[in-house]
Amino acid sequence: MPATDRSHDVYAALRDQIVRGDMPAGTVLSESEIAAAMSVSRTPVRQAVARLRRDGLLHQPPGRSAVVTAVSAETAVELYQAREALEPYALTLVARSRERDHFTSLAGSFNELASADRIDLDDLHALSREFDAQVRKRCGNGYIARLLEELSVHTARLRMLARGDQDRLHASARQRSAIAHAVARGDGPEAARLEAARLSDSLAVVLRELLGTTVGIHRGEPIA
Structure with a gap:
């Protein structure tokens, strides 16, 4: 397998672990341990770590190992501001x-998920990823x-923060259904x-999960 393919595989595996919370904020990455666990040389691991640093998922102090970045209220707000500027349009x-x-089938x-007594988080996230991919496409x-x-x-x-909130998961599924219906019928302003x-x-x-409240934003305070 070419080195670029190995690097992508390592990147994807590490990214997914960080996103799922399997590597929580503050986790120190050992390039040698990752290389041994994935049966690759350290070169694709270093390449993957560099890519994750560019993504903002890792930071690496000079002369030290890479560390999984914390999620702060400040960065969450900035992310949602960017999304609000792009996604409705x-x-x-x-x-x-x-x-x-x-979007009719989406x-x-x-709607089917929203009607269930309990929503499986993986099902909702998979469907949300499909929705987002279709929008980009x-x-x-x-x-x-x-x-x-x-x-x-x-x-x-950030989606993983609401993993245990069934009320929010049901509300999100209902909202996505309404948005998809608006797109399907060509009503852009309503979808936006x-x-x-x-x-x-x-x-x-x-913000509730990060700070324990939705009132106020303490800039730069990381999630534990």
Whole structure:
């Protein structure tokens, strides 16, 4: 397998562990241990670590090993500000296009999840990733698609904060269903409005989990 493929595999594996919380904030990465565990040389591990640093998922003090970054209220707010600037407009672009039929089935799938007594977190996240991927694919703007792709890793990490909140998971599924319906019928302004409201609700949950309250933002305080 080419070195670039090995590096991508290591990157994907480490990224997924960080996003899922298997490597919580403050975890110190040992390149030699990772290389041994994944049966690769240290070169693809170093390449993967460098890529994760660029993503903002790791930081590496001079002369020391890389460490998983903490999630702070400040960075969460900045992420949601970026998403609010991009995602409603991307949905408007998709609603204007002729390639929106897939959103009818997505709306039905989200509605089915919302109707369940209990939502499986993996099912909702998988469907949300499919929704986001379709938006990037069909918005018709490569710059916006790439920016949304860059933000998606951090978005996935924050989604895990609401893993035990069934009320929020059901609300999110209902909101996604309504947004997908609006896109499918070509109502871009309504899809954008609903998405802005969904992002606001989601940020409130994230701040509650990070700070224990939705009132005020203590800048730079990391999650434990």
